[in-house]
Amino acid sequence: FCQTLLQTVFPPELRFASVKLFNRISNWFSSYCYFDITEIDGVNTNELYNAVQLYLSSSVSITGSRLSLTRALNSSAFTFGLSNNDCIIDTFNGVNVLWEHVVTQRQAQTFSWRALPDEKRGFTLRIKKKDKSLILNSYLDYIMEKANDIRRKNQDRLLYTNSRGGSLDSRGHPWESVPFKHPSTFETLAMDPEKKKEIMEDLEDFANGQTFYQKTGRAWKRGYLLYGPPGTGKSSMIAAMANYLGYDIYDLELTEVHTNSELRKLLMKTSSKSIIVIEDIDCSINLSNRKKTNNSGSRNCYDSGAPEMRGGCGSGSGEDGGNSVTLSGLLNFTDGLWSCCGSERIFVFTTNHIEKLDPALLRSGRMDMHIFMSYCSFPSLKILLKNYLSFEESDLDDSVLKELEKVLDKAEMTPADISEVLIKNRRNKRKAVRELLEALKLKAERNAKNGGLKNGDDVEEEEQEKRALESPKEEFDFEETLKEGGDQDNIK
Numbered sequence: 001f002c003q004t005l006l007q008t009v010f011p012p013e014l015r016f017a018s019v020k021l022f023n024r025i026s027n028w029f030s031s032y033c034y035f036d037i038t039e040i041d042g043v044n045t046n047e048l049y050n051a052v053q054l055y056l057s058s059s060v061s062i063t064g065s066r067l068s069l070t071r072a073l074n075s076s077a078f079t080f081g082l083s084n085n086d087c088i089i090d091t092f093n094g095v096n097v098l099w100e101h102v103v104t105q106r107q108a109q110t111f112s113w114r115a116l117p118d119e120k121r122g123f124t125l126r127i128k129k130k131d132k133s134l135i136l137n138s139y140l141d142y143i144m145e146k147a148n149d150i151r152r153k154n155q156d157r158l159l160y161t162n163s164r165g166g167s168l169d170s171r172g173h174p175w176e177s178v179p180f181k182h183p184s185t186f187e188t189l190a191m192d193p194e195k196k197k198e199i200m201e202d203l204e205d206f207a208n209g210q211t212f213y214q215k216t217g218r219a220w221k222r223g224y225l226l227y228g229p230p231g232t233g234k235s236s237m238i239a240a241m242a243n244y245l246g247y248d249i250y251d252l253e254l255t256e257v258h259t260n261s262e263l264r265k266l267l268m269k270t271s272s273k274s275i276i277v278i279e280d281i282d283c284s285i286n287l288s289n290r291k292k293t294n295n296s297g298s299r300n301c302y303d304s305g306a307p308e309m310r311g312g313c314g315s316g317s318g319e320d321g322g323n324s325v326t327l328s329g330l331l332n333f334t335d336g337l338w339s340c341c342g343s344e345r346i347f348v349f350t351t352n353h354i355e356k357l358d359p360a361l362l363r364s365g366r367m368d369m370h371i372f373m374s375y376c377s378f379p380s381l382k383i384l385l386k387n388y389l390s391f392e393e394s395d396l397d398d399s400v401l402k403e404l405e406k407v408l409d410k411a412e413m414t415p416a417d418i419s420e421v422l423i424k425n426r427r428n429k430r431k432a433v434r435e436l437l438e439a440l441k442l443k444a445e446r447n448a449k450n451g452g453l454k455n456g457d458d459v460e461e462e463e464q465e466k467r468a469l470e471s472p473k474e475e476f477d478f479e480e481t482l483k484e485g486g487d488q489d490n491i492k
């Protein structure tokens with residue numbers, strides 16, 4: 001009866017108008033203003049909605065009593081969210097704002113080329129009118145930034161490679177990626193703690209240095225050169241850097257890049273907050289012939305500023321018939337105008353032979369920090385003992401520690417060699433230490449015999465070189481024997 005009466009006295013048009021009027025009057029007198037951020041804006045997904053959801057997830061997890069939980073694709077973390085029609089108060093620059101998660105049923109869908117979800121979701125932001133101009137823009141920027149940080153932290157990092165001979169994938173992308181799961185961290189990395197701290201601080205300063213780089217007019221990038229014998233942890237260091245900063249890694253296979261312009265395109269397709277790695281740079285391209293003069297006897301390649309990497313000096317353009325990467329191309333890659341497309345990028349080059357590198361690559365500004373990855377030192381050994389055997393310093397006898405320390409420098413063993421000994425015997429910790437001591441002593445003795453000659457790989461390399469030098473001599477002797485008409489059986 002009441003309903004019928006209401007319908008008659010207040011027809012829908014009148015009701016609609018009175019609600020509108022009521023809202024307007026209450027808005028007039030209200031000290032708040034409201035912003036609706038819907039999940040779907042027209043037919044497109046609203047990025048701000050996703051950002052707010054992620055941003056609120058960090059504060060909701062502590063305060064909320066009923067929460068929604070999600071786990072995104074390619075993510076290793078759970079994200080908390082406000083459940084339907086729940087509210088939360090957030091504070092920004094001393095101003096309180098209220099967020100409400102509004103979920104309503106969507107009315108029957110009219111024709112649309114895209115199926116919309118049954119529920120209409122959105123956030124309503126309530127801000128005091130007097131604070132609106134003060135915080136709105138900066139608050140929303142802050143939310144977007146924070147959300148990106150959270151997304152990066154939650155999402156699995158990716159390892160990209162270009163090793164497909166310059167071909168593009170179905171999306172026209174020159175890089176292909178896999179989830180990056182390397183477990184190396186600065187904690188597990190065996191190196192001098194002081195040096196480690198210095199590197200970590202440098203990385204932190206870089207990551208937080210947006211204002212600094214802007215103020216000084218420098219491109220927001222940094223170069224690290226890691227050098228040292230094989231097995232001293234150069235790759236592990238790169239993984240630790242990526243895990244520390246939460247950056248993706250682009251592992252650039254330089255031998256698969258054919259021209260400078262291809263190199264540039266690869267660079268353009270890298271994202272910010274990433275580490276671009278060229279491993280064993282001395283093996284990737286020929287860096288040794290920069291001082292060759294060209295036939296006309298002009299000044300050397302290095303002076304000309306466009307040294308050729310394959311086949312001597314070339315034209316100033318730095319490209320050799322369009323099929324070789326030049327040093328100038330590589331320098332432009334790290335240092336030129338193109339290196340600044342995108343920001344917050346780290347370049348890491350690794351080499352086992354720093355002496356083979358062109359000084360142009362090493363000068364400051366290109367490679368800002370040169371990091372020597374050395375043979376295992378005593379502080380590094382303690383980290384390895386802790387990692388592999390869970391040994392603290394106090395768990396070992398002083399005499400054993402002293403013996404290890406004494407022999408370690410002379411043995412010149414890499415952390416990789418030592419890790420092998422420890423892994424092999426990790427079930428029996430005491431035996432592992434004993435075997436390690438023996439291995440170190442043996443290596444030290446061998447080094448002493450060889451006149452302090454480096455580690456196993458270097459010895460092997462020298463032996464290979466010796467063998468290579470010796471083999472032509474044998475051929476020569478054979479020829480000599482032929483000429484002299486020697487013993488035919490021997491010749492056979």
Ligand SMILES: Nc1ncnc2c1ncn2[C@@H]1O[C@H](COP(=O)(O)OP(=O)(O)OP(=O)(O)O)[C@@H](O)[C@H]1O
Nearest residue numbers: 188189190191230231232233234235236415416419
């Ligand atoms: N400093 C280190 N700290 C911890 N582990 C190390 C270290 N160095 C080497 N290792 C161990 O040895 C293995 C090989 O090391 P890694 O590949 O990082 O050396 P590398 O210097 O990059 O060698 P290469 O020059 O041959 O590429 C790693 O998987 C790691 O387990």
